[in-house]
Amino acid sequence: MSRMKSEDEYKKTKAFHFFRWLSGEKDPYIGNLEMKPQKEYITEEASIRERMRENQMVMDKVYNTKYNKWQILFRRFYRVMAVAFCIMLASLLLFTVSYLPPTGNASNPDNNEVAERYIEKGVQETGAVNIVTGMILTYRAFDTFGETNVLFIATCCVMIMLMIEDAELKKEEVLGDRRFEPKNDAILQAAAMILVPVIFIFGIYIILNGHLSPGGGFSGGATIGAGMILYTSAFGFKKTQRFFNENIYKVTKVSALCTYGLIGIYYYVTGANGIENHIPLGIPGHIVSAGIIFPINICVGIEVACTMYAFYALFRRGGL
Amino acid sequence: MPGQMSFVQNFPCFSIILCMFIGIISSAFKEKIARWLNIIALVVNIVLSAAVLLYTVRTGESYVYVMGRFPAPWGNELRVGMLETGLALFFCVIMLFCLLGGRHKLVQEVEEGKQGLYYVLADLMLSSLLALIYTNDLFTAYVFVEINTISACGLIMIRQNGRTIEAAVRYMIMSLLGSGLFLVGICMLYDLTGHLLMSNIKIEIARIVAEGAYRPPLLVTIAIISVGLAIKSALFPFHAWLPDAYGYSTVSSAAILSSLVSKGYIFLLFKIIYRVIGFEVFHDSKIVDILFLFGLMGMVFGSLSAIKENDIRRMIAFSSVAQVGYIYMGIGMGTQAGMVASVFHVVSHVATKSLLFISAIGLTDVSGGSRKFIELTGSGYRNKCAGVAFSVGSLSMVGVPMFSGFVSKLLFSQAAVQNDGKMLPTLIVLGISTILNAIYFMKTVIRIYTPVEEGEYPTVEWWSNKIYASVLLCFVVLNILLGVCSQPIVDLIESGLNIFA
Numbered sequence: 011m012s013r014m015k016s017e018d019e020y021k022k023t024k025a026f027h028f029f030r031w032l033s034g035e036k037d038p039y040i041g042n043l044e045m046k047p048q049k050e051y052i053t054e055e056a057s058i059r060e061r062m063r064e065n066q067m068v069m070d071k072v073y074n075t076k077y078n079k080w081q082i083l084f085r086r087f088y089r090v091m092a093v094a095f096c097i098m099l100a101s102l103l104l105f106t107v108s109y110l111p112p113t114g115n116a117s118n119p120d121n122n123e124v125a126e127r128y129i130e131k132g133v134q135e136t137g138a139v140n141i142v143t144g145m146i147l148t149y150r151a152f153d154t155f156g157e158t159n160v161l162f163i164a165t166c167c168v169m170i171m172l173m174i175e176d177a178e179l180k181k182e183e184v185l186g187d188r189r190f191e192p193k194n195d196a197i198l199q200a201a202a203m204i205l206v207p208v209i210f211i212f213g214i215y216i217i218l219n220g221h222l223s224p225g226g227g228f229s230g231g232a233t234i235g236a237g238m239i240l241y242t243s244a245f246g247f248k249k250t251q252r253f254f255n256e257n258i259y260k261v262t263k264v265s266a267l268c269t270y271g272l273i274g275i276y277y278y279v280t281g282a283n284g285i286e287n288h289i290p291l292g293i294p295g296h297i298v299s300a301g302i303i304f305p306i307n308i309c310v311g312i313e314v315a316c317t318m319y320a321f322y323a324l325f326r327r328g329g330l
Numbered sequence: 331m332p333g334q335m336s337f338v339q340n341f342p343c344f345s346i347i348l349c350m351f352i353g354i355i356s357s358a359f360k361e362k363i364a365r366w367l368n369i370i371a372l373v374v375n376i377v378l379s380a381a382v383l384l385y386t387v388r389t390g391e392s393y394v395y396v397m398g399r400f401p402a403p404w405g406n407e408l409r410v411g412m413l414e415t416g417l418a419l420f421f422c423v424i425m426l427f428c429l430l431g432g433r434h435k436l437v438q439e440v441e442e443g444k445q446g447l448y449y450v451l452a453d454l455m456l457s458s459l460l461a462l463i464y465t466n467d468l469f470t471a472y473v474f475v476e477i478n479t480i481s482a483c484g485l486i487m488i489r490q491n492g493r494t495i496e497a498a499v500r501y502m503i504m505s506l507l508g509s510g511l512f513l514v515g516i517c518m519l520y521d522l523t524g525h526l527l528m529s530n531i532k533i534e535i536a537r538i539v540a541e542g543a544y545r546p547p548l549l550v551t552i553a554i555i556s557v558g559l560a561i562k563s564a565l566f567p568f569h570a571w572l573p574d575a576y577g578y579s580t581v582s583s584a585a586i587l588s589s590l591v592s593k594g595y596i597f598l599l600f601k602i603i604y605r606v607i608g609f610e611v612f613h614d615s616k617i618v619d620i621l622f623l624f625g626l627m628g629m630v631f632g633s634l635s636a637i638k639e640n641d642i643r644r645m646i647a648f649s650s651v652a653q654v655g656y657i658y659m660g661i662g663m664g665t666q667a668g669m670v671a672s673v674f675h676v677v678s679h680v681a682t683k684s685l686l687f688i689s690a691i692g693l694t695d696v697s698g699g700s701r702k703f704i705e706l707t708g709s710g711y712r713n714k715c716a717g718v719a720f721s722v723g724s725l726s727m728v729g730v731p732m733f734s735g736f737v738s739k740l741l742f743s744q745a746a747v748q749n750d751g752k753m754l755p756t757l758i759v760l761g762i763s764t765i766l767n768a769i770y771f772m773k774t775v776i777r778i779y780t781p782v783e784e785g786e787y788p789t790v791e792w793w794s795n796k797i798y799a800s801v802l803l804c805f806v807v808l809n810i811l812l813g814v815c816s817q818p819i820v821d822l823i824e825s826g827l828n829i830f831a
Contacts, residue, residue: 102550103514103550105546106550106551109546109547110518110522110544110547111522118521118524119522119534120520120521120523120524122524122525124524125524128404135400148398148399148400149398149400149404149405150405150406150469151397151398151406152406153406153469153470153473155350156461156473156474156476156477157473159350159353159454160473160476160480162357163353163451163477163480163484164480166357166450166484167481167483169447170447170484170488171487173444175441175442175443260358261358263357264354264355264357267354268351268355271347271350271351274347275344275347277398277399278347278397278398279343280399281398281399281400282335282339282340282343282397282398283335284335287399
């Protein structure tokens with residue numbers, strides 16, 4: 011025996027919401043989503059005037075273009091010379107390239123013993139099926155350590171440029187951050203809810219399989235970083251800070267780089283002094299194999315993910 | 331040979347990695363700990379470099395250090411000789427002095443929370459300089475050139491005002507242009523020779539030149555690499571980024587940039603000339619003549635710009651253009667003697683220019699922070715310590731005997747006399763440039779020692795800032811030592827260059 015639902019009860023069900031939405035009577039997101047009519051950004055008249063006055067002042071004092079004939083002449087000369095120089099450099103380089111050995115020729119100088127050993131003995135010597143990863147993380151490990159440090163120092167520079175220390179300023183910045191974008195965008199949040207875990211898992215997969223398939227620390231770390239950026243733009247910084255704040259950022263970044271450095275120095279010193287290597291290479295093709303490549307890939311992945319997210323956070327609001 | 335290595339041979343690798351480690355770790359700490367870690371890193375590096383220097387002087391030859399398990403053409407390697415370790419030791423010492431001497435200004439000029447990052451940048455800058463000095467692999471050199479460029483930008487813009495940010499952007503654009511050209515050059519070299527290791531490239535290039543193949547690309551490659559490094563080390567027509575970058579950044583940065591960063595690139599060029607292209611091939615290409623010409627022009631025009639300048643920091647910065655011109659002139663002579671003179675001038679300029687920058691800050695501080703000459707009148711009496719140090723630096727730059735600048739000018743003239751084709755222009759321009767140097771440096775020294783009536787500015791005692799005064803004292807002693815006992819250093823450079831190739 012079916013029981014009739016009362017009007018009030020029926021209005022709470024999902025079916026009612028669905029049919030109401032279908033007939034176009036009510037938008038379910040009203041009330042949940044902060045909606046603002048899209049307005050064109052209008053600059054205030056005073057600031058336009060101020061800007062024009064400043065521009066005029068600069069024009070008068072620095073590049074006195076209106077009255078200074080030499081300045082006009084120099085500017086024209088400069089533009090012509092700049093274009094001419096670019097054309098000259100481009101044609102010089104093209105001309106040079108025409109003299110270089112043709113691509114794909116078997117007798118080219120770069121098809122020598124170096125590439126031969128990488129390809130023929132790479133798997134056996136490094137334990138990595140992916141020769142590229144094997145090459146950058148064992149044969150040329152020092153370069154890659156330098157490259158990871160490039161990322162680290164780039165974050166330091168962006169911090170110098172954009173980091174806001176003052177608590178009050180930071181508050182204003184957070185408020186200003188929401189000026190052009192609605193808060194709690196339900197569509198974005200729903201999409202992020204599904205996508206972010208998948209992106210994270212895919213990133214981890216790329217990192218862990220760096221020595222088996224295309225990928226590795228750099229690409230996997232970039233994927234994870236992109237996932238974190240998606241999460242932050244959907245749910246805001248407050249929710250991200252629950253699991254990734256400045257202290258956690260510092261600890262993960264420093265420990266990843268230090269682990270890399272320690273593995274690196276162990277590898278360089280034992281290699282240079284002819285001491286036996288105690289890190290087993292494992293069986294090529296297995297997930298835990300390839301000696302130092304596996305842990306280094308994880309360290310690089312963490313560092314790259316931190317860097318990507320830190321760039322986004324610093325540019326967005328001047329702090330993590 | 332692996333297995334028979336002495337423990338000392340590991341030190342170059344240790345010192346590079348140590349700097350990186352300290353840089354990474356100090357990013358997690360506050361300013362005070364970062365500063366102490368930085369000092370520890372520098373002192374340990376000085377000790378390590380001194381040990382390696384003693385070792386290499388005793389054995390009298392350079393050795394190769396394999397970075398990892400795989401030997402030369404497959405893996406990375408360092409190559410260590412007397413010249414490299416000597417410069418590494420010298421650079422560490424100068425960096426320590428620069429950071430100590432500019433510390434009180436750093437505290438004033440940089441935001442509180444960001445002072446720790448300054449030391450992170452300085453540590454990584456040092457590691458990249460050491461790697462550039464020691465590496466024997468072109469691509470490793472490129473990676474560390476990148477670190478060097480980025481940290482130099484950071485060092486410029488950490489004093490956040492409009493001028494320094496503009497200067498940093500300009501520096502970054504010019505410097506990236508230089509890096510780009512250098513990278514294109516490396517790619518072409520790899521295409522022509524199939525190697526990235528310096529020694530192997532040299533063998534292949536010797537073969538190519540003997541066969542007479544690939545002449546145009548080889549010439550373009552040499553040109554591109556030289557121009558790329560010339561842009562980064564501010565050779566005359568490419569120096570537009572320099573005055574702002576050195577003139578407005580905080581004083582330690584200015585001293586480090588002018589004395590160490592540009593010299594790192596110049597040393598890389600030496601390395602490329604000797605180890606990659608080969609001295610003979612480089613000499614036979616006409617690029618040396620162009621570098622020679624640019625060097626001469628830099629010596630004159632850099633000094634002329636410095637004379638016109640009304641701002642003491644910018645004047646010293648323009649003087650760097652002239653001094654870099656000297657170094658390139660020595661390279662451009664294309665003889666061993668010219669190279670020795672250039673390397674010695676690198677050393678002497680490093681010691682003198684950092685002294686000038688750091689002493690100038692003492693003079694401007696007692697003149698109400700103004701850098702204009704009119705305000706600086708009599709500042710030598712108000713801060714006696716900085717005044718004396720500035721005078722010593724100026725005398726050294728002009729080339730008065732007893733100071734380091736004299737020895738390098740003497741070496742340049744000796745090299746010129748041995749060189750038939752380039753003797754006359756070198757000597758004439760050397761003379762003109764010395765007179766121009768004397769005009770602007772002596773003008774400044776006379777200005778700071780012109781007595782004024784008791785004015786509104788305070789007078790500072792000799793030892794009021796102990797660290798600053800002792801750093802200046804060390805610099806003065808270093809300059810006089812280089813000027814008086816130059817022969818052992820010249821001998822070291824000569825024997826270092828002989829085993830450099």
